Amino acid sequence: MSVFRAIFRHTSGRIGGVIVGLYLVIAFFGMMGLTPHDALMQYRVDRLQPPSWVFWMGTDLFGRDVASRLMKGIGQSFVVSFLSVSLATLAGTVLGLTAAWFGKRWDGLIMRLMDILLAFPAILLALLVITVIGPGIWTSVAAIAIVYTPIFTRVVRGPALSLKARDFVDAARTFGSSTRYILTRHLLLNLVGPLTVQVTLALAWALLTEASLSFLGLGTQPPASSLGLMLSDSRNLMETAPWLLIFPGLTIMIGILGFNLLGDALRDILDPKTRRAVA
Amino acid sequence: MSKLLSVSDLRVGFGRNPQANEVVRGISFDLAAGETLAIVGESGSGKSVSALSINRLVDFGGGRITGGSITLQRADGSFVDLTKATEPELVRIRGAEIGMIFQEPMTSLNPVLTIGSQIEESFRLHRGLTGRQATIAARDALDRVRIPDAARRLKYCPNQLSGGMLQRVMIATALACNPRLLIADEPTTALDVTVQAQIMALLAGLKRETGMAMIFITHDIGLVAGIADRVMVMQAGQAVELGELDQILDNPRHPYTQHLLRAVPHFSRGLAVRSDFRRDLAAKSDPVLKVDGLTVRFPVRGGLFGRPTGAVHAVEGVAFDLMPGETLAIVGESGSGKSTTARSILGLVRSTRGRHSTATGETIAHRGTASMQMVFQNPYASLNPRLRIDKILAEPVVAAGGRADGEMRARMIMLLKRVGLPENSLERYPHEFSGGQRQRLCIARALMLDPSVVVLDEAVSALDVSVQAKVLELLIDLQREYGLAYLFISHDMAVVERIAHRIAVMYAGQIVEIGDACSILSKPRHPYTKKLISAVPSIDRRNEDFALDTRQIPSLVHPLGFEPAPVEWLRFGVDHMALAEL
Numbered sequence: 001m002s003v004f005r006a007i008f009r010h011t012s013g014r015i016g017g018v019i020v021g022l023y024l025v026i027a028f029f030g031m032m033g034l035t036p037h038d039a040l041m042q043y044r045v046d047r048l049q050p051p052s053w054v055f056w057m058g059t060d061l062f063g064r065d066v067a068s069r070l071m072k073g074i075g076q077s078f079v080v081s082f083l084s085v086s087l088a089t090l091a092g093t094v095l096g097l098t099a100a101w102f103g104k105r106w107d108g109l110i111m112r113l114m115d116i117l118l119a120f121p122a123i124l125l126a127l128l129v130i131t132v133i134g135p136g137i138w139t140s141v142a143a144i145a146i147v148y149t150p151i152f153t154r155v156v157r158g159p160a161l162s163l164k165a166r167d168f169v170d171a172a173r174t175f176g177s178s179t180r181y182i183l184t185r186h187l188l189l190n191l192v193g194p195l196t197v198q199v200t201l202a203l204a205w206a207l208l209t210e211a212s213l214s215f216l217g218l219g220t221q222p223p224a225s226s227l228g229l230m231l232s233d234s235r236n237l238m239e240t241a242p243w244l245l246i247f248p249g250l251t252i253m254i255g256i257l258g259f260n261l262l263g264d265a266l267r268d269i270l271d272p273k274t275r276r277a278v279a
Numbered sequence: 280m281s282k283l284l285s286v287s288d289l290r291v292g293f294g295r296n297p298q299a300n301e302v303v304r305g306i307s308f309d310l311a312a313g314e315t316l317a318i319v320g321e322s323g324s325g326k327s328v329s330a331l332s333i334n335r336l337v338d339f340g341g342g343r344i345t346g347g348s349i350t351l352q353r354a355d356g357s358f359v360d361l362t363k364a365t366e367p368e369l370v371r372i373r374g375a376e377i378g379m380i381f382q383e384p385m386t387s388l389n390p391v392l393t394i395g396s397q398i399e400e401s402f403r404l405h406r407g408l409t410g411r412q413a414t415i416a417a418r419d420a421l422d423r424v425r426i427p428d429a430a431r432r433l434k435y436c437p438n439q440l441s442g443g444m445l446q447r448v449m450i451a452t453a454l455a456c457n458p459r460l461l462i463a464d465e466p467t468t469a470l471d472v473t474v475q476a477q478i479m480a481l482l483a484g485l486k487r488e489t490g491m492a493m494i495f496i497t498h499d500i501g502l503v504a505g506i507a508d509r510v511m512v513m514q515a516g517q518a519v520e521l522g523e524l525d526q527i528l529d530n531p532r533h534p535y536t537q538h539l540l541r542a543v544p545h546f547s548r549g550l551a552v553r554s555d556f557r558r559d560l561a562a563k564s565d566p567v568l569k570v571d572g573l574t575v576r577f578p579v580r581g582g583l584f585g586r587p588t589g590a591v592h593a594v595e596g597v598a599f600d601l602m603p604g605e606t607l608a609i610v611g612e613s614g615s616g617k618s619t620t621a622r623s624i625l626g627l628v629r630s631t632r633g634r635h636s637t638a639t640g641e642t643i644a645h646r647g648t649a650s651m652q653m654v655f656q657n658p659y660a661s662l663n664p665r666l667r668i669d670k671i672l673a674e675p676v677v678a679a680g681g682r683a684d685g686e687m688r689a690r691m692i693m694l695l696k697r698v699g700l701p702e703n704s705l706e707r708y709p710h711e712f713s714g715g716q717r718q719r720l721c722i723a724r725a726l727m728l729d730p731s732v733v734v735l736d737e738a739v740s741a742l743d744v745s746v747q748a749k750v751l752e753l754l755i756d757l758q759r760e761y762g763l764a765y766l767f768i769s770h771d772m773a774v775v776e777r778i779a780h781r782i783a784v785m786y787a788g789q790i791v792e793i794g795d796a797c798s799i800l801s802k803p804r805h806p807y808t809k810k811l812i813s814a815v816p817s818i819d820r821r822n823e824d825f826a827l828d829t830r831q832i833p834s835l836v837h838p839l840g841f842e843p844a845p846v847e848w849l850r851f852g853v854d855h856m857a858l859a860e861l
Contacts, residue, residue, distance in 0.1 A: 167661035171724075174625045174653045175675040185674075189665040 006269045013265025019258025030075030035068035058243040069225040076226045081206035084144035092152020100160035114150035122147045140219040155198045193270035204259035284310040289347035297343035304516040315493040317507035321743040325516040334377045375405045378453030382465040384445035388437040395433030401455035420451040443474035461493045471612035476814035501816040512536045542745040544773035546815045549800030556780045566600035567731045573597040573633035593619045595788040606765040608775040611785035652725035656737035658717035662709040669705040675727045694723040715746035734766045772815045794855030804857040
């Protein structure tokens with residue numbers, strides 16, 4: 001595929017692609033339980049060990065292997081981010097497309113609703129959702145999805161409005177093509193580029209939001225591991241066992257950097273306005 | 280005569296490796312003070328890039344001058360090589376010594392600033408005028424380009440002025456510092472033919488008054504006749520012919536120039552109309568399309584609650600009929616309602632009143648019908664870039680409830696061959712085709728359902744002249760072969776003369792004159808038709824001035840409930856009538 005080749009040719013795309021690819025592999029191994037140690041096993045004698053050949057990233061207060069927990073945590077965070085971003089994409093696309101196409105009152109209604117959602121800070125909105133339905137993985141998926149739906153709605157509605165005015169859509173209307181056909185073939189197909197960019201960037205933010213929620217104890221619940229949870233567990237041991245904080249912190253930072261770099265590269269490649277600068 | 284500008288072996292390239300990617304490949308010409316050179320060529324021939332290289336604006340578009348020299352004699356008599364000049368030097372030369380007018384007056388002006396402040400800027404920068412002095416200078420500049428009521432217009436923003444007025448403002452800005460050279464890059468292409476005539480008259484007059492030299496870039500060789508002293512014809516980055524105006528037009532040497540002159544539709548006032556169809560008024564055959572009293576109004580909303588306060592009367596009481604195998608051309612300038620008429624017939628715009636029916640007797644509601652298809656103006660926008668050609672061609676059939684089967688594929692291949700495209704086009708995407716090929720695809724798509732009426736909305740206007748001629752030929756062939764009726768909407772009288780059997784002239788939402796093509800073009804009766812026809816440029820009208828006329832089109836916005844007075848038609852022949860002037 002030419003897009004993959006273009007990403008590889010793009011400097012930040014190459015870096016972002018490698019990081020994201022690496023994280024995906026780690027997440028896969030983590031979820032399958034293919035970790036150096038059992039992530040839940042408590043090695044009582046080896047509590048708070050610094051990194052060594054046996055425990056690559058040391059052990060925590062209960063003697064659990066940090067590296068294994070980190071792998072499981074990445075998997076956990078990815079599942080939550082991917083699920084929530086998929087939901088947000090789906091909802092946002094449907095809302096944005098119909099708002100642009102039907103216009104008038106429906107457009108007004110949807111966009112004002114989205115404005116209300118956008119007016120809340122993301123974390124506050126997620127907290128609100130969680131307070132209503134109680135903490136847990138699925139709650140954080142729902143919360144993050146709700147937070148990002150307005151962004152996707154806006155991303156879809158803008159270009160959809162301009163596509164709606166293009167001649168090929170008018171042509172389709174003169175043939176009498178069905179609304180569904182026009183929305184999927186003529187509008188959605190032309191929105192794949194901007195949507196891909198937005199999905200990649202939203203994944204970075206979803207990762208961060210998930211970590212924040214878990215850090216606050218509202219996302220993933222112990223003993224399951226998640227990046228935010230590991231940070232929050234170790235914040236009292238920052239001075240005695242800094243590795244407990246450094247590794248999850250770096251993991252979050254590099255992961256978000258990777259997704260952002262990839263997203264920027266995709267924007268350069270897929271956005272026709274900047275395409276010339278790359279080619 | 281002293282040479283003002285001397286270009287020799289100019290080469291311009293683009294991209295990372297400009298030498299390998301040359302767009303202009305060694306052109307040379309001299310220009311004396313007070314002389315006009317016209318550069319003619321089709322899109323992509325490098326004519327605009329050559330002109331942009333002269334004031335080095337090409338640098339901002341990613342271009343590099345890779346060779347040659349451009350020597351300009353400055354006002355103080357010194358010579359400067361513009362290819363080697365530094366940017367600060369160029370800033371002093373641009374505007375002060377070389378003025379430029381662009382194609383799109385609507386996008387060349389900043390929409391949030393008044394036109395007054397934009398003209399004043401030029402005076403402030405190059406002449407150091409300030410405050411009241413600058414305002415007075417700006418007002419004089421507007422007077423000079425014959426904008427009536429200049430003092431008041433200075434406070435207008437660009438959206439309050441028409442395209443023709445804006446182009447005058449652009450000219451006023453370009454001329455603010457009395458440049459010795461004016462570069463006009465397709466200054467009238469975006470304008471209506473009547474407005475074009477006025478701008479041409481203005482440029483010719485100003486040239487005489489100030490004695491400046493001009494480089495006039497155009498794709499329309501007909502326009503060149505009226506203004507140029509010498510002509511340079513460009514093809515693929517090279518000047519294929521350079522010579523005196525009369526020599527180029529009467530005695531072209533290079534085959535490409537000959538080809539270009541042949542391809543350009545020459546307007547001949549009704550002498551070249553088609554004679555392959557005669558309306559038989561005695562035999563009462565049924566029209567394929569009958570439109571009666573078609574009216575389209577768009578509400579104008581205002582006030583706190585957005586209640587309609589008035590209406591734009593875009594189309595008012597339009598009536599015509601169309602016989603099988605006949606072409607009715609609707610001509611008129613932008614805003615005259617010709618496109619809205621077509622779009623409401625096809626159900627893209629809701630009509631306020633009136634009815635139209637096709638041969639099968641159906642009255643079209645708000646969905647299209649198989650018997651009527653449309654081809655749009657812009658071939659680049661009317662095909663979905665993400666769909667393959669077979670999907671694109673299948674769409675009308677699928678929409679009409681058909682199935683994608685072998686039979687349909689066979690029809691696609693047949694039509695592709697018929698419009699002159701290879702069979703393997705089916706597996707390709709729109710971006711792999713040129714503008715002319717795309718328009719052929721659009722025509723094939725329109726024919727998929729075997730329609731009886733095809734609406735062609737400026738279908739050849741966006742194409743280069745030689746491509747345009749071929750597509751017109753194709754349309755005429757298809758019409759004969761399938762007995763199609765065409766509703767041909769265009770602003771280009773020369774094209775209309777080639778394809779139309781009958782012509783309807785629209786002005787301010789109404790048909791003001793309708794009849795057979797020959798009568799309308801040779802003996803126009805309505806004052807607007809006369810004005811329209813006298814504005815058409817042609818290569819036979821050399822150095823002829825077009826009259827200046829600064830009248831504005833009447834407003835189409837009327838208060839709610841306004842009904843125009845009933846119209847009265849004057850008959851002039853068997854098939855020719857015009858609206859009586861009130």
